[in-house]
Amino acid sequence: MSRKASSPRPGGNPTLIDVARVAGVSPITVSRALGRPEVVSDATRRRVLEAVRATGYVPNLAAGSLASSRSRLVAILLPTIANSIFADTVQSLTERLAGAGYQTLLGLTGYLPEQEEALLEALLGRRPDGIVLTGTQHTEASRERLRRTGIPQVEAWDLCARPLDMLVGFSHEAVGRAVADYLLGKGYRRISVVSLDDPRGLRRYHSLLQALAEQGIGEVAAEILPAPATLAEGREGLRHLLERGQAGEVVVCSSDTLAQGVLAEAASRQIAVPGQLAVMGFGDLSSAAHTHPPLSTVRIDGPRIGQSIAEALLARFAEPGLARNPLRMDVGFELIERAST
Template identity: 65%
Template structure:
């Protein structure tokens, strides 16, 4: 039976950590260090049962193998890993572009990973990338598995969580409050005399938080019934069209549909037009993200503007400042990038 897990030290991402070794993992797995090495680098040389014992020990300890050890005299990979949920729509494009541009100018290469809105997929990507010892990691959101948190803490690699706020960040934080977005949208639409609401959102933790916050704020103002259609990622025009079809097919008669992205909102506009519904007279529509297309569709889309480029620039500056720190002493980075409501023709 595997021995009692080695307890991770108290290091946080971005701070120097006492790195675990193959010997530590071997003790937990109940095998020899050479067996651990083989299981990680040449899994075909060990049995499946042994490999699983080793991988479980790796998960318990948060061990990160250094595939780049000894390859760089400076101990710098000059690589930054960026994890985003999807590239199926451009809501994260400005952030990624600004971040990549700034890091490239500073002599860093970037690697893009897609998490599909899944903390478990993020964990798998981290398992792959941490062994290459990137100089920094950028994550979208603040929801991570415990295994991911442990591994990032053990790695000592600077981490920036983006597009969200939390009271308990892993390391650095650049984003905005999704709860405040939901509340602000509710108050804005109530002020425009809308009373029958519905929501079309992806099964995305941040989109769901905005939805729940909006519903909570509406309840505070006496609006208790809000039909919600939860759709499978990614956000596409078809997702929006299907979402409106399902809402109306279930008997919902909203005055306004609040969507978790501009892409979904534009799909709603298309479906509304195909049904002869006038926007905003018969159905008002609110998006999120203020994509470049939002002001160009007809009618022009009301939405929530998030300055993705500014977020990317803040992330890049935070990372570069950390990379340049020579004494490992630095102030915590907690940046609220804010948001604004853009009122156009659809409301």
């Protein structure tokens, strides 16, 4: 900083006035830079943040939220952080919100609607300005509680006919049908599945089964594994299929993480991929293009989902009247063919 930081009052905690003195701005400018950063210049906000660090000032966010009716907090509920399938979405979402002066709080549901309900009960007491939910399956108690809050909500990574509020996602049923059409087009007829027991993965699985049945393929062996996805689970899934003689010509996995486990198990058994067994993933993780062989998968535009969620929330915060025409966005998906199929 260009000026020497002054010390806080002897025996007292640093105050907003101390920050203003160090930054060389008025106390109201400090308040705006911390609570409404969009109304001050980037240079001014940087000076204020430097002064905050220099003085050790801790804003009283509770008092600020009472005065402004804003907490500047957005709650994000995710099934897991054990793998990176949601990472691009969360990163783009949090970066955009942070740029507008909002902080985020993550809660993990473990793919369980009941755990989501418990988290919501704890989070709503903090009165977040917005809530992001992964998926559209919630308990009735959660639905009723969310309806009554009036807090802007976005359901992500899914589509449904009657969303709670705003919706940014894609159709898991369409993914299942697209994978079936692709594999049938490649000439595969003996198909098996390794899937987590999470609701969206199972919906893709059942859609795949239905599409195959419509083409006369009624027998599809499956290993349904407990969440979260790990390479060890993928290896176990293929091992069980092979022990039963049901791996077939291609294994469809509900995530790239499981698919990479299947590839590892196949390599350990000297099963050639795709010569003896093809493998299909989901998610297009950054590692999918660099496995051996590179993994065919379904790409979801995670950054676009995150950016769209953030923009929808920020627009609602700025104009609550937009609730009359809530966002409904289908970001679609892309089937990526690589050497594993």
